[in-house]
Amino acid sequence: MNILNRFQSLVSDEILAVENLMRQQAQGYNDDLQAALDHLISSGGKRIRPNITLLVGKLLNGDIERLITLSAAIELLHTATLVHDDLIDGSLLRRGIPTLNSKWSPAATVLTGDFMFAKAAKLAADTNSIPVMKLFANTLGTIVNGEIAQMFSSHCVGEIEMYYERIYAKTASLFETSTKAAAMISNANRTQKEYLRQFGYELGIAFQIIDDVLDFTSNQEKLGKPVGGDLRLGLITLPAIIYFEKNKNENLTKEFFKFDCNPPIDVLEILIQNIRNSSAIQESFEKANSHIEFCLKALHHLPSGIERDALEELACFVTQRTI
Secondary structure, three states: OHHHHHHHHHHHHHHHHHHHHHHHHHOOHHHHHHHHHHHHHHHOOHHHHHHHHHHHHHOOOHHHHHHHHHHHHHHHHHHHHHHHHHHOOOOEEEEOOOOOHHOHHHHHHHHHHHHHHHHHHHHHHOOHHHHHHHHHHHHHHHHHHHHHHHHHHOOOOOOOOHHHHHHHHHHHHHHHHHHHHHHHHHOOOOOHHHHHHHHHHHHHHHHHHHHHHOOOOOOOHHOOOOOOOOHHHOOOHHHHHHHHHOOOOOHHHHHHOOOOOOOHHHHHHHHHHHOOOHHHHHHHHHHHHHHHHHHHHOOOOOOOOOHHHHHHHHHHHHHHOOO
């Protein structure tokens, strides 16, 4: 049994309940909305966020029905952001499966994402926790603000501080909400809530760094998009930041920035291969591992038990995954 199966086994029944609850949100609405939601849920995904939420809640003896509702809200919010992201980026595949926007018009895709946001908010309200509802709304605001900032500011920025701000908004904020909201509805004390917030934050940062490493080291078949996809969009992630810092005077680096991060395709292809084969990949991986170490330290302040062990395994899985 691999690590993924071990940490999923404790909440496998609850994950099925989460997916069923997500599907139910389109019942009584347009048949195409139901079909779209079924397609998105059936497209796979590791359900990392609901796994975290459920394990944290069970660790703290939270009410399982409220935790399932919260987990469905968080996963539906995450799925809605992917629908809009794929449209914005023009992605036709995700995990090797056609995206919604590859089949539907932009208008229909946007409206489907909007519907999912609305239903995610409704599920958050169904937890009957005003603090959770406020946290949920603020997290959605953080995610959208991050996307807007990325669209209206130059992508061609290789500063580590801005990178961390971007990946917090894009990814870590929802991981942080997964752990913090679960603590809220499980009546955790203030100290436990803070350690769980730290755990979610550090795990989310590590998760995105590994995503950015895989964008260079994986292959198109696994990624469902061209290798180096972010750099092709002019978006500089951690491996590229490290590479450019070490190769400031290299002609290819100068050429890349000379064209405002949109150089001729031959320059781009060579750069992507150079980054793939450079020490920047290992250094990025080590940076992700350092965040995992921080999140494990935070976790060790929480009650011991099989759920905490599973959360540790989940954290280790984040840096061991290949896609």
